[in-house]
């Protein structure tokens with residue numbers, strides 16, 4: 001009999017597809033719920049000395065977060081870490097700071113994944129149309145930092 005390992009399906013590489021599959025249609029995205037649905041174990045630690053860490057093996061997916069980080073940044077860190085889990089080879093990843101224009105391809109990919117997961121394109125357009133184009137107000141709507149919202153608006157060509 002063929003052994004089936006918990007490999008990632010192609011659709012789980014796209015945040016948009018994950019949200020559709022989970023039936024999540026409006027912000028703010030419950031990123032902890034997304035992690036649960038993807039069978040990722042999330043553990044929060046006191047002062048680990050980094051923002052988030054990831055370990056993926058054939059059998060398990062784990063993310064550790066610094067519990068003292070402010071909630072909105074923690075949400076982004078978790079979304080970023082989920083990006084590593086879904087996109088990158090099995091192994092260990094550790095992030096000490098969130099740097100949006102980092103030169104590392106994997107860090108950039110994880111940040112893009114996090115932006116799309118927390119601020120999906122369609123929801124962002126809808127948010128602007130029916131709510132506000134203010135990055136601060138949109139940041140409240142999506143429960144992200146204004147910096148992350150601004151960066152996402154730029155990525156969508158809206159700033």
Ligand SMILES: [Zn+2]
Nearest residue numbers: 093095107110
């Ligand atoms: Zn990272």
